[in-house]
Amino acid sequence: KPKISREVFLIIVVVPSVITVLSIIIILYFCEKRRKKVPERKIEDIDEIQSAESLQYKFSTISAATHNFSDANKLGRGGFGTVYK
Numbered sequence: 698k699p700k701i702s703r704e705v706f707l708i709i710v711v712v713p714s715v716i717t718v719l720s721i722i723i724i725l726y727f728c729e730k731r732r733k734k735v736p737e738r739k740i741e742d743i744d745e746i747q748s749a750e751s752l753q754y755k756f757s758t759i760s761a762a763t764h765n766f767s768d769a770n771k772l773g774r775g776g777f778g779t780v781y782k
Contacts, residue, residue, distance in 0.1 A: 701709075763770045763781040772780045 766781060770781045772782050
């Protein structure tokens with residue numbers, strides 16, 4: 698039975714181990730670097746944000762705009778109901 702020398706054994710075990718550890722470190726480095734590149738969404742001007750109340754319309758306004766919900770103004774149907782132009 699041929700015997701493997703100590704130097705060859707160390708090369709067979711140490712080199713792949715070092716390559717594996719270095720590969721993991723490099724992968725983690727690039728993953729962290731890419732994660733930091735994603736810009737954080739910041740609210741720069743709070744005055745530009747409108748309240749929910751400013752987005753509400755009176756029924757009479759919507760009825761007039763859609764000609765009393767006429768089928769001629771109907772675009773289709775979505776998850777929240779009929780969509781009018």
